[in-house]
Amino acid sequence: MNLAIWTPRLTHGDRKMSWHENCAQCATALPSRRAVIATLAAAALLPAASPLLAAAAVPSSAEDERFMRLALAEARRGDFPFGAVIIRDGRVLARGRNLGRSNDDPTAHGEITAIRRCLADYGSKALRGSTLYTSGEPCAMCMGAILWCHIGRLVYAASVQQLASRIDQIASSIVTGRLLPMACATLCRVV
Ligand SMILES: [Zn+2]
Numbered sequence: 001m002n003l004a005i006w007t008p009r010l011t012h013g014d015r016k017m018s019w020h021e022n023c024a025q026c027a028t029a030l031p032s033r034r035a036v037i038a039t040l041a042a043a044a045l046l047p048a049a050s051p052l053l054a055a056a057a058v059p060s061s062a063e064d065e066r067f068m069r070l071a072l073a074e075a076r077r078g079d080f081p082f083g084a085v086i087i088r089d090g091r092v093l094a095r096g097r098n099l100g101r102s103n104d105d106p107t108a109h110g111e112i113t114a115i116r117r118c119l120a121d122y123g124s125k126a127l128r129g130s131t132l133y134t135s136g137e138p139c140a141m142c143m144g145a146i147l148w149c150h151i152g153r154l155v156y157a158a159s160v161q162q163l164a165s166r167i168d169q170i171a172s173s174i175v176t177g178r179l180l181p182m183a184c185a186t187l188c189r190v191v
Pocket of ligand 1: 110111139
């Protein structure tokens with residue numbers, strides 16, 4: 001099985017994260033939209049001083065393949081064929097599959113439903129340093145959630161490039177920023 005692995009390790013003081021992808025087909029296409037999002041989101045999570053993104057090789061293992069097959073099994077049960085599992089210390093903490101159509105919830109991607117299940121059952125601490133296996137390279141929303149939840153390692157099966165020929169990707173969106181920025185900044189000072 002062709003698995004791609006990102007292990008976020010940003011170096012900042014004693015905190016280390018970096019990402020890597022060992023999929024030969026995908027590596028030639030880097031940086032992908034997800035990689036850019038990962039970089040930007042990771043930078044946002046840390047003080048602006050010196051977030052350093054370094055690549056490191058993380059080969060997949062037989063155990064990775066076993067867990068990925070669980071994610072693929074979830075994908076088969078989804079209302080759109082994507083699924084995910086969250087693993088910690090060799091144990092399945094949560095499973096998730098796409099429920100967007102069933103729940104009329106466009107955010108119910110496999111990764112998000114797995115994260116929500118893990119949060120409900122174990123709380124956010126369990127997610128820190130865990131490994132998330134997902135059948136498809138995460139979208140922008142899921143990648144952000146993965147980073148905000150401090151999931152330590154991401155393993156996916158098919159890359160965006162591989163999926164793009166089969167499903168439509170969000171091509172564009174309209175963003176309006178910096179509206180009343182000081183009002184928000186003032187609120188943040190008292191948090
Ligand atoms: Zn997603």
